[in-house]
Amino acid sequence: MNENNIEDKRHLRSIKTRQKLLEAAREVFIQEGFHKATITQIIKRASVGYGTAYVHFEGKENFLVILMENVMEKFYEIAEAEFLPASVNEAEEMIHKQTNEFLKMAEDERKMLQVFEQAIGISPLVSEKWKNIRKKFIQRISEDIAYAQRNELARKDVHNELVARGWFFTNEMYLWEIVRNEYEHPIEQIAKNIASIYIKGLYL
Amino acid sequence: MNENNIEDKRHLRSIKTRQKLLEAAREVFIQEGFHKATITQIIKRASVGYGTAYVHFEGKENFLVILMENVMEKFYEIAEAEFLPASVNEAEEMIHKQTNEFLKMAEDERKMLQVFEQAIGISPLVSEKWKNIRKKFIQRISEDIAYAQRNELARKDVHNELVARGWFFTNEMYLWEIVRNEYEHPIEQIAKNIASIYIKGLYL
DNA sequence: AAAGAATATGACACAGTGTCAATAATGTAA
DNA sequence: TTACATTATTGACACTGTGTCATATTCTTT
Numbered sequence: 437m438n439e440n441n442i443e444d445k446r447h448l449r450s451i452k453t454r455q456k457l458l459e460a461a462r463e464v465f466i467q468e469g470f471h472k473a474t475i476t477q478i479i480k481r482a483s484v485g486y487g488t489a490y491v492h493f494e495g496k497e498n499f500l501v502i503l504m505e506n507v508m509e510k511f512y513e514i515a516e517a518e519f520l521p522a523s524v525n526e527a528e529e530m531i532h533k534q535t536n537e538f539l540k541m542a543e544d545e546r547k548m549l550q551v552f553e554q555a556i557g558i559s560p561l562v563s564e565k566w567k568n569i570r571k572k573f574i575q576r577i578s579e580d581i582a583y584a585q586r587n588e589l590a591r592k593d594v595h596n597e598l599v600a601r602g603w604f605f606t607n608e609m610y611l612w613e614i615v616r617n618e619y620e621h622p623i624e625q626i627a628k629n630i631a632s633i634y635i636k637g638l639y640l
Numbered sequence: 641m642n643e644n645n646i647e648d649k650r651h652l653r654s655i656k657t658r659q660k661l662l663e664a665a666r667e668v669f670i671q672e673g674f675h676k677a678t679i680t681q682i683i684k685r686a687s688v689g690y691g692t693a694y695v696h697f698e699g700k701e702n703f704l705v706i707l708m709e710n711v712m713e714k715f716y717e718i719a720e721a722e723f724l725p726a727s728v729n730e731a732e733e734m735i736h737k738q739t740n741e742f743l744k745m746a747e748d749e750r751k752m753l754q755v756f757e758q759a760i761g762i763s764p765l766v767s768e769k770w771k772n773i774r775k776k777f778i779q780r781i782s783e784d785i786a787y788a789q790r791n792e793l794a795r796k797d798v799h800n801e802l803v804a805r806g807w808f809f810t811n812e813m814y815l816w817e818i819v820r821n822e823y824e825h826p827i828e829q830i831a832k833n834i835a836s837i838y839i840k841g842l843y844l
Numbered sequence: 845a846a847a848g849a850a851t852a853t854g855a856c857a858c859a860g861t862g863t864c865a866a867t868a869a870t871g872t873a874a
Numbered sequence: 875t876t877a878c879a880t881t882a883t884t885g886a887c888a889c890t891g892t893g894t895c896a897t898a899t900t901c902t903t904t
Binding site: 471553554556557558591593594595598599601602603605606608609610613621625626629630632633634635636637638 | 838
């Protein structure tokens with residue numbers, strides 16, 4: 437029966453077709469952008485029939501979501517980094533490091549993130565994915581602030597979640613600016629400046 | 641000859657048709673969102689022929705840009721507000737007020753801004769318009785920071801434009817959250833919290 | 845080798861866009 | 875008033891793209 441066996445020639449062919457499609461989709465997305473990319477362009481580049489695309493993927497959005505999976509994984513990893521500073525100095529170092537890592541993602545994954553940003557505005561599915569990443573970050577930052585407040589490291593007269601959102605938004609928008617190549621300063625400098633305001637504003 | 645005369649019956653009819661189309665477009669955009677709205681829906685609601693839409697407007701994007709003109713005007717007004725604080729307290733009051741006004745726009749113009757946000761992701765024309773508003777704000781905030789730095793009101797160890805961007809980004813993202821009805825706090829409270837961090841972070 | 849199962853395919857129906865030659869409405873001048 | 879010029883409106887048409895499905899192809903099992 438060979439059920440689920442990768443040695444099954446048919447199954448192998450199917451996997452190869454899927455791979456060809458994904459690779460082609462990546463190239464077309466990067467070249468054309470999400471909006472202008474078409475199924476026809478993708479299947480031609482993959483040298484498969486039109487209908488085949490719909491056998492393997494539900495549509496354009498679906499292609500992108502799968503192509504973005506590992507990038508999204510990286511974001512989650514950054515969001516989950518441990519944060520238990522014993523002093524304001526330690527907090528500063530950790531925040532600075534996290535901001536740096538976050539903004540570096542923009543450089544490292546620029547091309548796919550460019551496509552992703554476009555898709556966020558069009559595809560509800562993609563938009564949902566990004567919302568989840570954002571939510572994760574904000575939740576995490578909120579907890580970090582609450583922790584710092586409990587440990588007399590941060591001001592208690594501000595609402596942790598509201599501040600967390602505001603701080604993440606600054607990071608996020610700089611991410612997109614870097615993705616779009618619209619920034620004129622080194623990432624290191626951006627991170628230093630925004631983290632500096634945030635830390636002096638929030639920490640004691 | 642009656643050239644350019646508004647009394648000219650033909651011209652009057654043309655103006656009326658244009659108005660009908662604009663009104664219909666506003667309704668369709670609000671009901672369907674930018675992406676799903678179609679020319680056919682608009683012309684049907686306006687009770688005119690298909691081609692007529694293209695006589696008066698270049699396409700979907702063009703409809704929206706014209707519908708957004710007065711909203712964009714309001715943003716520019718906020719951005720241009722005078723900022724010459726004599727003390728940190730005065731600066732705080734001004735910043736708080738500006739943030740409040742900015743975020744109130746989200747509530748006042750929620751429906752059109754919802755459409756606008758969608759369109760930013762799709763239409764390069766609309767995206768350009770928003771970029772200009774953003775640029776104006778950032779430029780203005782940069783100047784305000786530089787002014788505060790010159791007058792010994794603000795820290796001089798940060799880069800005014802980088803900080804201005806970061807601060808505007810927080811405001812902008814909260815604007816979109818409010819537009820999308822995704823916020824759970826009163827605008828007043830949001831403004832108070834984010835401005836408080838910013839001011840303590842930047843001012844002396 | 846024949847039946848059966850998994851894959852792949854492209855023609856088709858549908859929805860939307862932008863254009864343009866034809867038509868209708870209005871203005872002008874004799 | 876009539877004839878003709880000018881301006882505005884119109885919908886059919888040619889395109890481009892999507893998603894589906896009956897059919898064809900390829901592989902497996904008996």
